[in-house]
Amino acid sequence: MIAVDEAIARIVARSRTLAVETVPAGQALGRVLAADVLADVALPPFDNAAMDGFALACGGGVLAAGREFEVVGVRAAGDARIACGDVCRIMTGAALPAGLDAVVPVEQVEVLARDPDGAPVRIRLNEAVSPGQHVRRAGEDVTPGARVLSAGTRIGAVERLALAALGVGVVGVRRRPRVMVISTGRELVDDPAQPLAPGRIRNANGPYLAAALAQSGAELVGQVTILDDPGHYLATLQAGMATGCDVVISTGAVSMGEFDFVPDALARIGAEPVFHKVAMRPGKPLLFAVLPGGALYFGLPGNPVSAAVGLRFFVEPALRAMLGRPRERPLRVPLANAVRKKPGFRLFQKAALRIDRDGRAGVTLLPGQESFRIRPLLDANAWAVLPEDADLLPAGTPVEVFGLQPDTLIPYGDD
Ligand SMILES: Nc1nc2c(c(=O)[nH]1)N[C@H]1C(S)=C(S)[C@@H](COP(=O)(O)OP(=O)(O)OC[C@H]3O[C@@H](n4cnc5c(N)ncnc54)[C@H](O)[C@@H]3O)O[C@H]1N2
Ligand code: MOO
Numbered sequence: 001m002i003a004v005d006e007a008i009a010r011i012v013a014r015s016r017t018l019a020v021e022t023v024p025a026g027q028a029l030g031r032v033l034a035a036d037v038l039a040d041v042a043l044p045p046f047d048n049a050a051m052d053g054f055a056l057a058c059g060g061g062v063l064a065a066g067r068e069f070e071v072v073g074v075r076a077a078g079d080a081r082i083a084c085g086d087v088c089r090i091m092t093g094a095a096l097p098a099g100l101d102a103v104v105p106v107e108q109v110e111v112l113a114r115d116p117d118g119a120p121v122r123i124r125l126n127e128a129v130s131p132g133q134h135v136r137r138a139g140e141d142v143t144p145g146a147r148v149l150s151a152g153t154r155i156g157a158v159e160r161l162a163l164a165a166l167g168v169g170v171v172g173v174r175r176r177p178r179v180m181v182i183s184t185g186r187e188l189v190d191d192p193a194q195p196l197a198p199g200r201i202r203n204a205n206g207p208y209l210a211a212a213l214a215q216s217g218a219e220l221v222g223q224v225t226i227l228d229d230p231g232h233y234l235a236t237l238q239a240g241m242a243t244g245c246d247v248v249i250s251t252g253a254v255s256m257g258e259f260d261f262v263p264d265a266l267a268r269i270g271a272e273p274v275f276h277k278v279a280m281r282p283g284k285p286l287l288f289a290v291l292p293g294g295a296l297y298f299g300l301p302g303n304p305v306s307a308a309v310g311l312r313f314f315v316e317p318a319l320r321a322m323l324g325r326p327r328e329r330p331l332r333v334p335l336a337n338a339v340r341k342k343p344g345f346r347l348f349q350k351a352a353l354r355i356d357r358d359g360r361a362g363v364t365l366l367p368g369q370e371s372f373r374i375r376p377l378l379d380a381n382a383w384a385v386l387p388e389d390a391d392l393l394p395a396g397t398p399v400e401v402f403g404l405q406p407d408t409l410i411p412y413g414d415d
């Protein structure tokens, strides 16, 4: 039996970073940047008005309230070349005419005269005007050459906003990890329309893994159910290896049962066993091997929560390493209640992370921690991790907390 940290370290050591491919920015949502994105333009690209009103020049000082000005010309966003007078009408986003350095919002002037079309031609300032007011300077958001996005960043909506604003049309991203999922168990039924014969259950793990892997940025290349037939299993595995998949994940058949054939079958095809059984609960019978050809093999235990823990804490670090993403870091949050556990195993517990009105966080372990119970997952938003050596953990003890799904908690601080 291996310790959790050592198991994860071995997995990460065997996870190779995937190749880079170039994709249009509009198709890069969910993909992971392979290189930093540097700005090759300034944002804003030019000095412009932050308010609808009048552009004028302060001449190095503050213009006092009560000053009156003639107004000549108008600039809307998009018209940079329209000639203007020393004071002109200007709209939000319009380029500031050369030589002018402040904008007065329309609400802060008295219009003294209008032209026949109703446009202001003479104004009086209601308030003093300072140089630079309501002006957005070129480059004050992003300077040319600045690193805007780092390699390893997953592209979401705000990254898309930055890429679009900078005019980045294509990006280099990591190839998606290609993953095959094999559900083992003669009791499993895939078709929801098929009535369950006595002793049979629905295949829950296969669809769960497929859904979670998609959220993690993987490409599902196959999803097969094996009725505890090692021959069918090996044929499926070999077909998966032939498609060049990077990761194979199976559920079930890794424990002590008479039909738990996965370890022997892997040995038969010359897979390199890296570890089998981890000092944790749930999910202890987890198996990790490297297949001939280099694909990673995760044999997750069949109980759904054990499979979820295996995916979250063992497969996910491998996917992140393949994508060049940094390791996920937990929060440290005080336990809301005292907890007693047996030393020797790390526990991954379905938990509710709560933050009170004053910003104080606490984590509560949910009732029903057995690995067959999926119902508590629906009330959980986090995994609380209880360390191996702990025995009694009094209320208030800080423990590591991970989001129920990857990337759902905001890390605080650097410690
Ligand atoms: N004598 C021992 N028995 C068991 C041990 C042990 O140490 N000694 N470990 C227990 C633990 S812990 C776990 S976890 C399970 C792991 O078993 P397997 O990985 O061999 O999985 P199976 O036996 O095939 O199935 C276990 C359980 O999960 C259900 N299952 C399987 N696949 C699915 C699926 N796709 N969707 C939903 N549910 C699934 C299956 O019906 C079983 O109930 O072994 C313990 N036994
Ligand atoms: O993974 Mo098992 O829970 O430890 O049933």
Ligand SMILES: [Mg+2]
Binding pocket: 252, 253, 254, 255, 256, 257, 260
């Ligand atoms: Mg079993």
